[in-house]
Amino acid sequence: MKHTFKGGIHPYEGKNLTEDKDIKEFRPKGDMVYPVSQHIGAPAKPLVKKGDQVLVGQLIAEAGGFVSAGIHSSVSGTVKAIESRLTSAGTKVNSIVIENDGEFRSVEFEPDDTPLAELTRETVIEKIKAAGIVGMGGAGFPTHVKLSPKDLSAIDHIIVNASECEPYLTSDYRRLMEQPDEVIEGLRIVLAIFPGAKGIIAIEDNKPEAIRSLKEKLAGDERISVHSMKTKYPEGAERQLIYANTGRLINSGMLPADAGCIVHNVDTIHAIYDAVRLGKPLTSRVVTVTGDAIMEPANFLVPIGSSTQELIEAAGGFLNPPEKLISGGPMMGKAIYDTSIPITKGSSAVLALTKDEVAEYEEGPCIRCGKCIEVCPGRVMPEHLANLALQGDFEAFQKYNGMECCECGCCSYVCPAKRHLTQIIAGTRKEILAKRKK
Amino acid sequence: MDLTAIIIAACIVGAVGLLAGVLLGVAGEKFKVAVDEKEIQVRECLPGNNCGACGFPGCDGLAAAIAKGTAPAGGCPVGGAPVAARIAEIVGGDTEASVRKVAHVRCAGDCNKAKDVYEYVGPKDCRIAANTPGGGPKGCAKGCLGFGSCVAACEFGAITIVDGIAHIDPALCRSCTKCTAVCPRGIIEMVPEDAGAIVNCNSNLFGKDIKEVCAAGCIGCGLCARNCPTGAITVEDHLAKVNFELCTGCGTCKEKCPVKIIE
Numbered sequence: 001m002k003h004t005f006k007g008g009i010h011p012y013e014g015k016n017l018t019e020d021k022d023i024k025e026f027r028p029k030g031d032m033v034y035p036v037s038q039h040i041g042a043p044a045k046p047l048v049k050k051g052d053q054v055l056v057g058q059l060i061a062e063a064g065g066f067v068s069a070g071i072h073s074s075v076s077g078t079v080k081a082i083e084s085r086l087t088s089a090g091t092k093v094n095s096i097v098i099e100n101d102g103e104f105r106s107v108e109f110e111p112d113d114t115p116l117a118e119l120t121r122e123t124v125i126e127k128i129k130a131a132g133i134v135g136m137g138g139a140g141f142p143t144h145v146k147l148s149p150k151d152l153s154a155i156d157h158i159i160v161n162a163s164e165c166e167p168y169l170t171s172d173y174r175r176l177m178e179q180p181d182e183v184i185e186g187l188r189i190v191l192a193i194f195p196g197a198k199g200i201i202a203i204e205d206n207k208p209e210a211i212r213s214l215k216e217k218l219a220g221d222e223r224i225s226v227h228s229m230k231t232k233y234p235e236g237a238e239r240q241l242i243y244a245n246t247g248r249l250i251n252s253g254m255l256p257a258d259a260g261c262i263v264h265n266v267d268t269i270h271a272i273y274d275a276v277r278l279g280k281p282l283t284s285r286v287v288t289v290t291g292d293a294i295m296e297p298a299n300f301l302v303p304i305g306s307s308t309q310e311l312i313e314a315a316g317g318f319l320n321p322p323e324k325l326i327s328g329g330p331m332m333g334k335a336i337y338d339t340s341i342p343i344t345k346g347s348s349a350v351l352a353l354t355k356d357e358v359a360e361y362e363e364g365p366c367i368r369c370g371k372c373i374e375v376c377p378g379r380v381m382p383e384h385l386a387n388l389a390l391q392g393d394f395e396a397f398q399k400y401n402g403m404e405c406c407e408c409g410c411c412s413y414v415c416p417a418k419r420h421l422t423q424i425i426a427g428t429r430k431e432i433l434a435k436r437k438k
Numbered sequence: 439m440d441l442t443a444i445i446i447a448a449c450i451v452g453a454v455g456l457l458a459g460v461l462l463g464v465a466g467e468k469f470k471v472a473v474d475e476k477e478i479q480v481r482e483c484l485p486g487n488n489c490g491a492c493g494f495p496g497c498d499g500l501a502a503a504i505a506k507g508t509a510p511a512g513g514c515p516v517g518g519a520p521v522a523a524r525i526a527e528i529v530g531g532d533t534e535a536s537v538r539k540v541a542h543v544r545c546a547g548d549c550n551k552a553k554d555v556y557e558y559v560g561p562k563d564c565r566i567a568a569n570t571p572g573g574g575p576k577g578c579a580k581g582c583l584g585f586g587s588c589v590a591a592c593e594f595g596a597i598t599i600v601d602g603i604a605h606i607d608p609a610l611c612r613s614c615t616k617c618t619a620v621c622p623r624g625i626i627e628m629v630p631e632d633a634g635a636i637v638n639c640n641s642n643l644f645g646k647d648i649k650e651v652c653a654a655g656c657i658g659c660g661l662c663a664r665n666c667p668t669g670a671i672t673v674e675d676h677l678a679k680v681n682f683e684l685c686t687g688c689g690t691c692k693e694k695c696p697v698k699i700i701e
Binding site: 088089090091334335336356358359390392423424426427428430431 | 561567573
């Protein structure tokens with residue numbers, strides 16, 4: 001039986017644009033921008049000042065607390081300014097701007113060949129922390145925090161999220177196809193610090209090549225298994241992934257660790273390999289530049305901090321004038337209105353579409369068909385929640401489990417009346433969370 | 439049909455009715471709750487729309503509190519001075535009503551002055567729009583979004599959207615503060631009805647940055663503060679603020695303001 005969950009949708013995949021394209025190394029020429037908040041938690045504290053010389057891999061901002069992550073320069077050059085710059089979230093964030101000298105002179109990295117059995121938990125966590133690794137699927141939760149749960153022995157599954165259920169995205173797939181050994185080694189490093197855990201690499205079955213090659217490489221390995229998942233959005237959402245692979249359910253008040261699981265994105269696992277084995281900090285990631293408005297859609301290995309504009313130019317620029325630009329995938333990515341924004345640790349894709357399907361239709365009244373309830377992987381009632389949200393009844397919104405929404409967008413996608421259900425619910429969730437903080 | 443059956447039935451019903459009536463009459467006298475005469479009179483003076491702006495559970499709640507003396511005679515912000523005067527006559531005491539406060543939108547960045555940075559598609563609701571990237575399509579993250587959540591919240595029809603920003607008619611405003619609570623950007627403020635000067639901007643952005651997004655933003659130049667004869671205006675965090683108690687309404691600041699946002 002295939003690993004799957006209740007609900008979900010099958011949107012147009014669009015992965016054929018880039019799935020067979022090798023990862024190309026992208027070398028930025030212009031200024032690099034490093035927002036100090038690329039992760040969940042306290043913003044990083046800048047360590048450099050205007051006029052300082054920096055090298056590739058040099059720490060330019062240190063973690064601002066335990067739940068925080070340092071930031072490293074991905075180019076060599078001079079610090080130009082520390083000022084607020086626009087990010088993909090649409091807000092201005094304090095950022096370190098570095099003038100790139102184009103030479104990419106690097107600090108020395110110290111490789112480490114310690115056998116897996118001799119790796120201690122402290123050194124691994126320390127190296128991951130020093131490398132500034134955060135979850136690279138988008139949320140940006142600091143990895144060293146994720147790997148330090150309260151009860152170590154309760155963790156019995158380490159899941160590598162390679163389902164990549166978002167349409168158009170192929171960055172994780174290319175990483176798996178081109179560097180499977182590094183990813184497997186990265187997973188083994190994580191397994192080494194969780195002796196009681198099993199490793200799962202979860203891949204959607206629309207990537208048979210990746211499943212086959214990993215299964216071959218892992219033949220005979222008892223600790224790591226490759227799970228073929230049913231192709232369905234949002235198979236890669238953390239809660240759905242855990243349910244599909246282990247049958248355990250968690251809610252918004254719980255962490256994956258409460259279900260004995262730790263979930264990592266493919267790129268994060270690769271970054272762990274880089275940090276522990278090569279001593280390299282997180283300074284680059286794979287970004288898919290795609291969409292029907294892009295001349296030559298491609299996968300790039302992009303230094304973090306590069307300008308989105310330069311990256312689009314590297315992909316040949318625009319084929320047609322784009323109607324909509326998205327940072328991330330089309331379902332959960334953020335629409336952006338300015339291409340000057342930098343690529344951050346969580347930017348998995350730049351998507352340029354010639355048609356804005358959301359703007360094309362007028363919103364109509366609910367016809368009570370119940371499709372949104374059918375597809376909701378969070379098992380809530382989107383139409384009812386949206387009505388409560390619009391009425392401003394936050395108490396009832398929470399009573400009907402509005403906080404369990406994972407904002408995957410399935411309800412909006414499937415709604416025949418084209419109601420902006422996800423947007424309404426997500427906006428209200430944010431407001432309630434902000435009120436709780438007060 | 440037998441007539442006696444009908445007569446018997448009618449007698450029984452009549453007797454039961456009489457008995458119940460007597461019992462109710464006795465109970466009504468015996469378990470009577472003493473109601474303060476004043477409370478009834480005060481309640482009659484109040485507007486009766488139960489908006490809750492006074493902080494009591496509806497007009498009945500306020501009337502009871504006023505009659506007991508735990509709330510001032512001018513406790514109803516909706517009724518204002520005339521109601522306060524009538525209540526003061528009943529309960530006695532302070533007839534001097536406080537200055538009525540009205541809601542005011544502190545933003546002058548209409549669609550001609552403050553540009554949208556992107557096209558917003560979604561529900562026409564400020565609270566939802568405020569949670570989209572950048573806090574809504576408006577370039578200024580503190581300005582009025584103009585989707586009219588306050589219009590929907592106002593029970594008195596005092597708010598209209600003109601050129602993309604909300605305007606409150608002070609004559610219609612009943613000071614219930616529902617609009618100030620619903621506005622996600624918190625730009626609606628209660629100001630004295632006779633305020634001499636109000637700064638129509640809510641942005642703490644630096645002068646250069648606000649210029650980029652709005653032609654009617656406070657640049658924090660401080661001309662108003664320097665020229666105010668009574669020292670009623672201060673500039674804090676790049677935004678001018680008027681102290682209504684000191685303001686005499688002389689109008690100097692309005693003349694001096696280079697962006698003309700003091701009204």
